[in-house]
Amino acid sequence: MKPLIYGYLRAPDETPDDELDRLVSELQRYAETEGFCYATTFFEYQEGSRSAFEELVAELKRAEARHVVVPSMDHLSGHRLLCGQMIARLAADASAHVLTPGSA
Secondary structure (H helix, E strand, O other), X not given: OOOEEEEEEEOOOOOOHHHHHHHHHHHHHHHHHOOOEEEEEXXXXXXOOOHXXXXXXHHHHHHOOOEEEOOXXXXXXXXXXXXXXXXXXXXXXXXXXXXXXXXX
């Protein structure tokens, strides 16, 4: 059985639907190429919100999944310190690793 991987991305209102579709497809292709089973994508719609991130952490723990894929680390946060804190939180609370399509 392939390990689960979850997608996470920020999707502000001004992001066109075709761009979101392209990003999700990129994450799905990456998962397939790297031997993962792509479960679903968590979308953060509001600037500054972390509600989808909190849902992601809870789902990782529930499913005992250990992998998250993002188009780029900027989808966690454009702020270097906050991004680092979010990566640390995923590791500490869910033993999860964050990957990007360019990281393999």
